Amino acid sequence: MSKRIINKVAVIGSGIMGSGIACHFANIGVEVLLLDIVPRELTDTEKAKGLTLEDKAVRNRLVNNALQSALKSKPSPIYHQKFANRITTGNLEDDIAKVAKVDWIIEVVVERLDIKKQVFENLDKHRKEGTLITSNTSGIPIKFMSEGRSNDFQKHFCGTHFFNPARYLKLFEIIPGPKTSQDVLDFLNGYGEQFLGKTSVVAKDTPAFIGNRIGIFGIQSLFHQVKDLGLTIEEVDKLTGPVIGRPKSATFRTVDVVGLDTLVHVANGIYDNCPDDEAHDLFKLPDFINTMMENKWLGSKTGQGFYKKIKGDNGKSEILSLDLDTLEYRKKKKASFATLELTKTVDKVIDRFPILVGGKDKAGDFYRKNFSAMFAYVSNRIPEITNELYKIDDAMKAGFGWEHGPFQIWDAIGVEKGLDIMKAEGYEPAAWVNEMLASGSKSFYTVKDGATYFYDIPSKTQTKVPGQDAFIILDNIRKSKEVFKNSGVVIEDLGDGILNCEFQSKMNTIGGDVLSGLNKAVDLAEKDFQGLVIGNQAANFSVGANIGMIFMMAVEQEYDELNMAIKMFQDTMMRMRYSAIPTVAAPHGMALGGGCELSLHADKVVAAAETYIGLVEFGVGVIPGGGGSKEMALRASDQFHKGDVKLNVLQEYFMTIGMAKVSTSAYEAFDLGLLQKGKDIVVVNKDRQIATAKAYAKLMAEQGYTKPIRRKDVKVLGKQALGMFLVGTDSMEASHYISEHDQKIANKLAYVMAGGDLSEPTNVSEQYLLDLEREAFLSLCTERKTLERIQHMLKTGKPLRN
Secondary structure: OOOEEEEEEEOOOOOOOHHHHHHHHHOOEEEEEEOOOOOOOOOOOHHHHOOOOOOHHHOOOHHHHHHHHHHHHHOOOOHHHHHHHEEEEOOOOOOHHHHHHHHEEEEOOOOOHHHHHHHHHHHHHHHHOOOEEEEEOOOOOOOHHOOOOOHHHHHEEEEEEEOOOOOOOOEEEEOOOOOOOOHHHHHHHHHHOOOOOOOOOOOOOOOOOHHHHHHHHHHHHHHHHHHHHOOOOOHHHOOOOOOOOOOOOHHHHHHHHHHHHHHHHHHHHHHHHHOOOHHHHHHOHHHHHHHHHOOOOOHHHHOOOEEEEOOOOOOOOEEEEEEEEOOEEEEEEOOOOHHHHOOOOOOOHHHHHHHHHHHOOHHHHHHHHHHHHHHHHHHHHHOOOOOOHHHHHHHHHHOOOOOOOOOHHHHHHHHHHHHHHHHOOOOOOOOOOHHHHHHOOOOEEEEOOOOOEEEEOOOEHHHHHHHHOOOOOOHHHHHOOOEEEEEOOEEEEOOOEEEEEOOOOOOOOEEEEEHHHHHHHHHHHHHHHOOOEEOOOOOOOOEEEHHHHHHHHHHHHOOOHHHHHHHHHHHHHHHOOOOOOEEEEEEEEEEEHHHHHHHHHHOEEEEOEEEEEEEHHHHHHHOOOOOOHHHHHHHHHHHHHHHHOOOHHHHHHHHHOOOOOOOOOHHHHHHOOOOOOOOOEEOHHHHHHHHHHHHHHHHHHHOOOOOOOOOOOOOEEEEHHHHHHHHHHHHHHHHHOOOOHHHHHHHHHHHHHHOOOOOOEEEEEEHHHHHHHHHHHHHOOOOOHHHHHHHHHHHOOOOOOO
């Protein structure tokens, strides 16, 4: 395959999807040309300014407004606002010739074949030979789009379907046209995974491709089941949310966010274009959906859908739910099921499915009907939409945020048990499923030598899932490569002399077992290995220290024990830094409080781009007590030589803690001083993170890692800084910006970061600052207001402001 480098892309169409795709290419450092049509009329504002249709500001109005709207949206489509500078805007009349200088053209215009073909005809006149050209269509057949185009165009043309929002949803469907070169498909498959951080799935050119074909089936199936089973929309959302590893928005809230009209458009497309689908009638819209469409109850975009937000009598916002029988909005009802109660102690989602389908209540009925319909449907889509079953699972996980795909869920229940449930519900699987069992394969997936294998239907054998060599999948190696285990961690041998310490506590909180596990990992690595990675593949790296343990010790006034626990935390963090082997932290998702402190003390951080990291202890009424306060003082000290006013530098680091700032991406964490330029790195594809962290640990060891010398040169500013901080907190409390208790916490942090009330700037040791930090933390734990905050956090999961 010839080498292809993507330095610049053109995105044609700047709507929500086009702007989102443009932003994601900018996220990974690619230069982007974003083009849209020229307006045909002036706005009143433009008329008032005396502008004409020939002015550039007018001609680029649509594209500029669309991009600015995207950049202001929440959640943001871009890792860092300065990355938007990588995007240049223009229009399809003045700037289309510029596509001759790009490496890839992505069309994202309105979903009408005639318009798309017109755009392609125009682009074909200007693109240079060999330039990739792809369409982001979600349903129009690829084969129709390139008709009449040049041979070079058709060879380099295919569908590349990003899911919205492009930054956050990982599915990247690649759909070949009749003449698409295999080189192009192979390149896009690899590029999507390595550079865009996506799960690349090559799909067949069938209606709605893979993700939407299965996803819309699932939603339509629920639409028809909900009334048959007498379920409310709240009950369905309870049953189809986090309990089965799906997003919190579950089903009906997701439809509200995406837009009912979008779902209806895809469902109608499948109904019209898949007459031979055995579930054809299921894609026909139920009456209540037609009524909602007529009423324009489309969801968030129209202010109401299955849910509606109103202002209550007390002025507070209230969410109402749609009653599907009366089609009137009513107060939300609490949903609860005995079957779900049985899963509360089962932490791993995959282990819940056998319990759920065995339920004796309405929830059990729902799961048996729902899963049996899904199992039958996905088995019958092979080989229609794909030849390989793992692609269906990949598409549902990456495109719809499912933790487990349909075939993985079926495996968890048991293939034969799944067949029994299907038979009882009146469903038949595709013939190949029974053939698989007859051939001796009892599951769709197996794990061998740390790799995942899937049942390949034509060969009737378990075949290795391709593309795994760049990944380390901890689920696959945990049992066979385990070196040590306690209730808080599992330590695995990653090979090449590198260990991994994986947290296993609830939400990966850091308590006594995790700390002892971390120390054990360093002991083992120093004795028999070359380096240590601290990483996991759960939803979040770590949400911080076990505040429940801190609360109990504080309530019982066991201050000596609490002091010992905090000292153990500090000592463990310092062990990360001052061990004889390189330590590499691999944060992703939430890395808060203690999870952030651990990252601050590793020799190197290999962060996933989607890392939300911060020292958030203020929210529970304390300061960072695991070395975080000390570390921010140290990092400020290391910046003093740059010529900035020292007090201003220290104040920035102080405010990062005081305002409990959390980065919205790993790139923002550099601005907050939580990641360090030139030392820490970011990976876009989280699946590659552990392997990348291992590679860096190995490299550091091979380059001759030497245990660092403990720091005694941290410059603290003493009374000069402390006075400034105290005046500031006095002023903020007097102006009612912060409460009296907030002021007390801030003053304690000020004392630590100033190095106490020393009379002049002084060099101190890290241990000196750690002792101040621990003393301040403990004193705050004696405060009634702090205990109230911790208790509130434990009950609600949200910080309380006094």
